[in-house]
Amino acid sequence: MPQTSKAAKSPPADVEQTLIRLGSYIRKARLRRNKSLEELAETVGVTRHVMAAIEKGKPSTAIASYMGALWAMGLLSDMKSVADPDNDTEGKALENVRAPKTAGKRKKELDNDF
Amino acid sequence: MPQTSKAAKSPPADVEQTLIRLGSYIRKARLRRNKSLEELAETVGVTRHVMAAIEKGKPSTAIASYMGALWAMGLLSDMKSVADPDNDTEGKALENVRAPKTAGKRKKELDNDF
DNA sequence: GATATATGTTATTTAAAAGCACCATTTTGG
DNA sequence: CCAAAATGGTGCTTTTAAATAACATATATC
Numbered sequence: 405m406p407q408t409s410k411a412a413k414s415p416p417a418d419v420e421q422t423l424i425r426l427g428s429y430i431r432k433a434r435l436r437r438n439k440s441l442e443e444l445a446e447t448v449g450v451t452r453h454v455m456a457a458i459e460k461g462k463p464s465t466a467i468a469s470y471m472g473a474l475w476a477m478g479l480l481s482d483m484k485s486v487a488d489p490d491n492d493t494e495g496k497a498l499e500n501v502r503a504p505k506t507a508g509k510r511k512k513e514l515d516n517d518f
Numbered sequence: 519m520p521q522t523s524k525a526a527k528s529p530p531a532d533v534e535q536t537l538i539r540l541g542s543y544i545r546k547a548r549l550r551r552n553k554s555l556e557e558l559a560e561t562v563g564v565t566r567h568v569m570a571a572i573e574k575g576k577p578s579t580a581i582a583s584y585m586g587a588l589w590a591m592g593l594l595s596d597m598k599s600v601a602d603p604d605n606d607t608e609g610k611a612l613e614n615v616r617a618p619k620t621a622g623k624r625k626k627e628l629d630n631d632f
Numbered sequence: 633g634a635t636a637t638a639t640g641t642t643a644t645t646t647a648a649a650a651g652c653a654c655c656a657t658t659t660t661g662g
Numbered sequence: 663c664c665a666a667a668a669t670g671g672t673g674c675t676t677t678t679a680a681a682t683a684a685c686a687t688a689t690a691t692c
Contacts, residue, residue, distance in 0.1 A: 405522070405578050406678035407650035410563035412580040419585045422597050429601035436609035440621040440638060449524035451681060456639075464679065466526040466649090467584050468577030471533045478608055479601045483536050486596040487543035487588060494592055495550035506668045507554040508660045522648055523680060554668060565651060570669075578649070580679090620638050622690040 405466055412464035420463065426470070427461035433477050434459075448472035526578040534577065540584070541575035547591050548573075562586035 415423070434444050445455040450469050457465055458473055474480045485491060529537070548558050559569040564583050571579050572587055588594045599605060 405526075405580055405649040405680090406647080407676065408678065409565075409568060409580060409583055409650060411586040412582040412650095415563075415582045415586060416589055418594055419582055419589050422585060422594055423581065426597065426601060429603055432603045433601055433606055433609050435618060435621060436603075436606070436613045438612070438618075438621050442638080443621075449529075451523075452639080453682090454523060454680060457679090462679095463582030463585075464580045464649095466523065466578045466679080467537065467581040468526040468529045468533055469523055469680095470581050471536060471577075472525040472529060474601060475530055475533050479606065480532055480536055482600040482602075482605070483540065486600065487540060487547055487593045488596075489543055489546045489550075491596070492547055492550070492593065495547050498552070499550045504549060504552075504660075506659055507549060507552050507557070509662085509665090509667050526648095526680090556668080566669085567652090567671095568650065571649090576649095578679095580649080583650095618690070620689055623635085623637050623692085 405464065408464045415463050420461070423461035423463055425461070427459045430470075430473050430477075431459040433479060434473075437477060444473065444476055447476040522578055529577050534575070537575035537577055539575070541573045544584075544587050544591075545573040547593060548587075551591060558587065558590055561590040 411419075434441075441452040441455045441459075445452045448455065448469065449472060454465065454469055455473065458470055471480060471483065474482065489495065525533075548555075555566040555569045555573075559566045562569065562583065563586060568579065568583055569587065572584055585594060585597065588596065603609065
């Protein structure tokens with residue numbers, strides 16, 4: 405999408421690497437299924453140029469296009485566990501007893517005992 | 519098909535649902551960590567409007583922004599297994615012995631030579 | 633090797649994403 | 663209850679992703 409965010413323009417190295425890997429995985433999945441870029445793109449509803457960009461891990465491409473590629477190859481279920489609250493042990497540990505709807509009023513800075 | 523892909527404008531229902539769920543997961547993770555939209559957005563490198571869109575599961579938002587949100591909360595590792603070729607049982611089954619670099623020349627349609 | 637197919641590259645066009653600023657509403661926590 | 667913070671929404675501007683097209687190169691199958 406236009407007007408690229410800083411996040412999309414120069415993402416953290418971890419994010420960049422994750423996307424490149426994801427793109428290569430998608431490519432491998434496509435070749436295994438013996439689909440051309442164009443065929444897959446057609447199913448997803450994008451042009452082959454967008455599909456090519458995805459396989460390179462382009463950060464600024466719409467997430468729906470990436471997800472569409474997974475969907476078209478029966479791999480979308482892999483997303484189910486991503487950020488699943490049940491597996492977010494760190495989040496669970498930090499969680500208050502109440503479940504606030506917003507981050508609420510700044511509560512002073514909780515850690516500075518000095 | 520102009521500037522926003524069909525995939526991003528009206529994604530398959532599965533994709534749409536997956537994104538809405540992912541967005542809600544991200545929101546839950548943020549609240550557990552007691553971060554405001556603005557704080558998280560700042561870390562990710564986007565405005566709070568983009569972060570709000572992500573938590574709603576907007577399809578046309580850059581994947582790097584979504585990944586950035588995961589990254590900022592230590593959840594990016596959840597992406598490692600997505601589309602992992604090792605877990606792609608269907609792909610493995612379809613795979614030829616050789617690993618072609620492209621989908622190659624169309625081999626007559628399917629292998630329907632009775 | 634021949635050749636049909638796939639993929640890469642470049643350029644142009646255009647609609648929408650992200651930025652920004654402002655105000656309304658909701659929610660928190662004292 | 664009340665003040666402060668968070669979140670939601672609108673309108674406007676800027677920037678660029680995605681579509682399209684045309685051509686070049688690479689690769690697979692015969």
